[in-house]
Amino acid sequence: MFRALREKLSAASAAAKQKPIDDISEVVGVSGRRLREGALDDVLGDLELELLQADVALPVAEDLTKSLRSYLTGKKIDRDFRLEEGINLAFKAAVKKVLEKQRFSLDEIVKDKGTPVVMMFVGINGTGKTTAIAKLAHRLQKEGRSCVLAAGDTFRAGAIEQLTIHSEKLGCKIIKHQAGSDPAAVAYDAVEHARARKKDFVLVDTAGRMQTNRNLMDEMKKIKRVAKPDVIFFVGDSLAGSDAVEQAIRFDEAIGVDAVILTKIDADAKGGAALSITETIGKPVAYVSYGQEYEAFGRFDADWMISKIFGNE
Ligand SMILES: Nc1nc2c(ncn2[C@@H]2O[C@H](COP(=O)(O)OP(=O)(O)O)[C@@H](O)[C@H]2O)c(=O)[nH]1
């Protein structure tokens, strides 16, 4: 991405090298008199367009270009300053600020609330909730913590079995009821089990019919009321682009989302989803999931996401 922008900047940079400059405004015309007013508008307009093409939501792209504008305005630079590089660096810093605005720490939650920490995973069908639960449980168990899985997707055929297979592979306890039963009761039993056996974490799986389905949201609300989760993770498919942002908003409005797990990052060519969701619902991306193996899961890293967004430059 950014080809058009780079070309424009190269031209500006070449022009800038022909004479000494001591203020970036001379080059890009922020307040300088020698260059055409509005030149920075063009550059930032192009940048915004590129961001939109990388699946970054409009308000987020606008925020970023705004902060870039204030960074560049009146900036002192010397003759050797490379404008293109400077803008790229400033832009990456702005992206990083958005991504790191809110950080997620499971350790802090454990410290604050004590164990068992109850985590509920919500999101529409196929985004990777069940897979993320297995991966996070694997990660926690490797750290020596104990987990209980709650088979709260009692709606979709095969969902209970899918989680059961994970529990067997992981060697961790699963609480399940019959298909079609009340998921809130499953979650409740799992929390009771964790309390009685002094387990550290309860990971509650949920169904994911369309996010517009009112029954689903009612079901989520009931699970929340009964299981009293300490953390609600919204699980979003990074390939879903602005749909993922829409879904995040819906779930956040209905039950309140604490953090985001972004999945299928391995297949995501664009990378803008993390930025958009974080900025739109104001919640951190806690983890990313990037493949089929249990290990293909980790803490969200802003630098990594930036290299994704800028990756195919
Ligand atoms: N490539 C890739 N596939 C994933 C990832 N997470 C989940 N999947 C696949 O996406 C499909 C749906 O996952 P699942 O966990 O069942 O979604 P759920 O309906 O939200 O519980 C499965 O085929 C998973 O193997 C990921 O991070 N990367």
Ligand SMILES: [Mg+2]
């Ligand atoms: Mg599932």
